[in-house]
Amino acid sequence: MEFFRIENVNKNYSGFQALTDVSLSIDQGQVFGLLGPNGAGKTTLIRIINQITAPDSGAVYFEGKLLGANDIYRIGYLPEERGLYKKMKVGEQALYLAQLKGLDRRTALKRLKFWFQKFEIESWWDKKLQELSKGMQQKVQFICTVLHEPKLLIFDEPFSGFDPINANLLKQEILSLRDKGATIIFSTHNMSSVEEICDHIALINKSKKILDGNINEVRASFKTNTFDVVYRGEFATVEKQLNHGFEILSHKEDDWINSLTIKHSGGNNNELLQLITPHVEIVSFSERIPSMNEVFIRVVENNK
Amino acid sequence: MNKTLLIFKREYLTRVTKKTFLIMTLLMPILMGALMVVPTYLANKESTSEQLVGVVDRSSIFLGELENSKSTKFQFIKPEEYDKIKDNLQAKGFYALLEIPGNILTTNKVVVSSQKQISIDVKSHIDSQLERVLENQKRAELISRVGIPDLEEQLKATKTNISVETIKIGDDGLARKGSTEIAMGIGFAASFLIYMFVFMYGGMVMRGVSEEKQNRIVEVIISSVKPIQLMMGKILAIAAVGLTQVLIWLVLLLGIFTGAKSMLGSDPKMQQLAQSQAENIMMGTNPSVQVMQTIEPNQFDQIAEQITSLNLPMLIISFIVYFILGYLLYSSLMAAIAAAVDSEEDVNQFMLPVTIPLVAAIVMMANVVKNPDGAIAIWGSHIPFTSPIIMMVRIPFGVPWWELLISISVLAVTMFGAVWVAAKIYRTGILMYGKKPTWKELGKWLKYKS
Structure with missing residues (x-):
């Protein structure tokens, strides 16, 4: 079910084209990866969704209706450049931000208590923000982002500055928010985290959307029919079998186990297996699916 | 909210x-x-500490005529002692030394020597005292010269002091004292x-x-x-x-x-x-x-x-x-x-x-x-x-x-x-x-x- 839609959005900042005809469709409950190199226009797009800036042309729909002023209460935004009032106390600050997002004081207090317990940070309540480390500050900011239980969450580089343990904790929280029904837009340059949590991605480069689709389909579409085979037996016999339509990219011989990488010019995977199984013992056989990292680099390089 | x-x-x-x-x-x-x-x-407090000013009067007009103030006390010294005191003022307990020449009536000039720059208070007091005494002296001479008996009283009567009271008339027609x-x-x-x-x-x-x-x-x-x-x-x-x-x-x-x-x-x-x-x-x-x-x-x-x-x-x-x-x-x-x-x-x-x-x-x-x-x-x-x-x-x-x-x-x-x-x-x-x-x-x- 479509939850959020961006239609032919354009934005120009006094001569600098930030977005050109960008359209996106985000489904309910999706983790949507918004990718792109620096300066591609991601932040502008996110600001348009947050109604911080308005598009020059195009339209944005939230649950089928044109995005309106009251929708800001249904959106939670964690910007890439984090920031809170340094000299304000943590609890007071969280309460203030929650009230700005439309929560009344009592509800905000109750929910804050819950989150502070969950993250085991109750002792921070009366501390000034500047007394906390950067990672701690980010935890507080994460709570402030999700406290009003928005239906749409936008995370811009949420894991930067976190140690692996806290990054993992945060990842679990993000996924559990999705499980509770939130839709998530996730913008990052860390492609392995995209693979871990995104269902769908869109890639923006130089103000234009150049790639959009389900993450697995996107990756599959960048397959090169390359296989890794690990086997026991003679390399020479294998080589002999693979003289038609195959290209051996590399091979390695060891005492016990040999391995090779083969590029297949066409046909299906079983064909390759049939050719070699009679001659050697297969230990493992796998197709190389390009990582998001490879996809990203290839797409952006080709788009130059 | x-x-x-x-x-x-x-x-x-x-x-x-x-x-x-x-x-x-x-x-x-x-x-x-x-x-x-x-x-x-401070103004109150300062006035309690008085400075001793030695006076060498070569004109013999001022002896007994100079009035002391809170800040300044005059002490007359014989002209012979002048040099001795001038060289070590502070040791002798003087703040300053005032030397009045014999021809003061024509030159209107005196010399004050001190080790430190003398204060405004002391200087203005010396000024006003000398001026007062000299003016009196000259006036007395004049009166006795022209021979009009009640001239002094007549001169005094010409002294005037104006005080301007400003009154602002408001829109309500009431006059108020303004300043x-x-x-x-x-x-x-x-x-x-x-x-x-x-x-x-x-x-x-x-x-x-x-x-x-x-x-x-x-x-x-x-x-x-x-x-x-x-x-x-x-x-x-x-x-x-x-x-x-x-x-x-x-x-x-x-x-x-x-x-x-x-x-x-x-x-x-x-x-x-x-x-x-x-x-x-x-x-x-x-x-x-x-x-x-x-x-x-x-x-x-x-x-x-x-x-x-x-x-x-x-x-x-x-x-x-x-x-x-x-x-x-x-x-x-x-x-x-x-x-x-x-x-x-x-x-x-x-x-x-x-x-x-x-x-x-x-x-x-x-x-x-x-x-x-x-x-x-x-x-x-x-x-x-x-x-x-x-x-x-x-x-x-x-x-x-x-x-x-x-x-x-x-x-x-x-x-x-x-x-x-x-x-x-x-x-x-x-x-x-x-x-x-x-x-x-x-x-x-x-x-x-x-």
Whole structure:
């Protein structure tokens, strides 16, 4: 079910084209990866969704209706450049931000208590923000982002500055928010985290959307029919079998186990297996699916 | 709850509950009070320590004629001892040595030698004593020469002392005693306060905006509220901080004033001293003996009466109106500047055009006080960038109501225009990092869609 839609959005900042005809469709409950190199226009797009800036042309729909002023209460935004009032106390600050997002004081207090317990940070309540480390500050900011239980969450580089343990904790929280029904837009340059949590991605480069689709389909579409085979037996016999339509990219011989990488010019995977199984013992056989990292680099390089 | 109100509340409370706010608010009147009391106290105290001045009188006119004062005591010395004492003044217990030549009546010159530069008090006392004695001497000679028996009495009768009592006739036809000095003092004080507040609280707005921009918290906040709500919430809250401070000062001042009145009331001399100090401070002149002497007893009550003749409610209301409008005009522009630039250094380039009219107004003040209905005064009190300061100088002298109305309307319209422009620049600038914008770019920002 479509939850959020961006239609032919354009934005120009006094001569600098930030977005050109960008359209996106985000489904309910999706983790949507918004990718792109620096300066591609991601932040502008996110600001348009947050109604911080308005598009020059195009339209944005939230649950089928044109995005309106009251929708800001249904959106939670964690910007890439984090920031809170340094000299304000943590609890007071969280309460203030929650009230700005439309929560009344009592509800905000109750929910804050819950989150502070969950993250085991109750002792921070009366501390000034500047007394906390950067990672701690980010935890507080994460709570402030999700406290009003928005239906749409936008995370811009949420894991930067976190140690692996806290990054993992945060990842679990993000996924559990999705499980509770939130839709998530996730913008990052860390492609392995995209693979871990995104269902769908869109890639923006130089103000234009150049790639959009389900993450697995996107990756599959960048397959090169390359296989890794690990086997026991003679390399020479294998080589002999693979003289038609195959290209051996590399091979390695060891005492016990040999391995090779083969590029297949066409046909299906079983064909390759049939050719070699009679001659050697297969230990493992796998197709190389390009990582998001490879996809990203290839797409952006080709788009130059 | 309304968002602007929420922002207002936070901005107001974080500032008012700060320790520095409390300290500054309490310290300022104490400092002002100290400024009035300490010189008075010192003036009293100083007079008790007297300086010994040795006098070598080669003319033999002055022996027994010089009167001692609190600060100066004369001791006559034989001319033979002059050289001996001159070489070691302090060892002999002398502060200074006055040498009067034999031909003083024709040269009018004396020499005072001392190891340290002698004080003004001692010098002026020596001056006045010598002049008095010589004048008497010459007058006596003249009288005996011309031979008119009651000439001395006749001359005395020609001495005149004029006291000008100024009376202001108000719109209600009632005449009240007015005082140019008091009007001047109050006008100066009020406009100076406005000038100070605009800079102080405008600067506070600026720092607040810069902090939000540099902390990057602004992106979080304006994803919840409109930039103009954030800007206006902050500006209004700081205005309220300013008014709170003024209110506290007013209460404290009133307390000090009544306290001082009841304390000084019993001692007319102290009263005079305090009064003259207060006037000196108001008029920015150096304390001098003359002022003290011209003040008559019971002036405290007179001044109180003159202050009440100034139509205080109107003065206070116009002060608040001009303070608020002037502050809004300048602080919104300062907020826009702080939003447009990243670093403190870049602020200066854009601050200059904003501070020039303020400083110009202060420069104009001296002229306006001398001629509160002159061309500079009229223009300055209607041009919105100087009117809060210049008009406050003029009001104690009396300004027709329609002039006030025009001046305030022009100021209010300009203020709204400035807020509109500032909001546009603020909205765009607050999210721009890196490059310092040019004036041309600022102009373009005005046209952006929100």
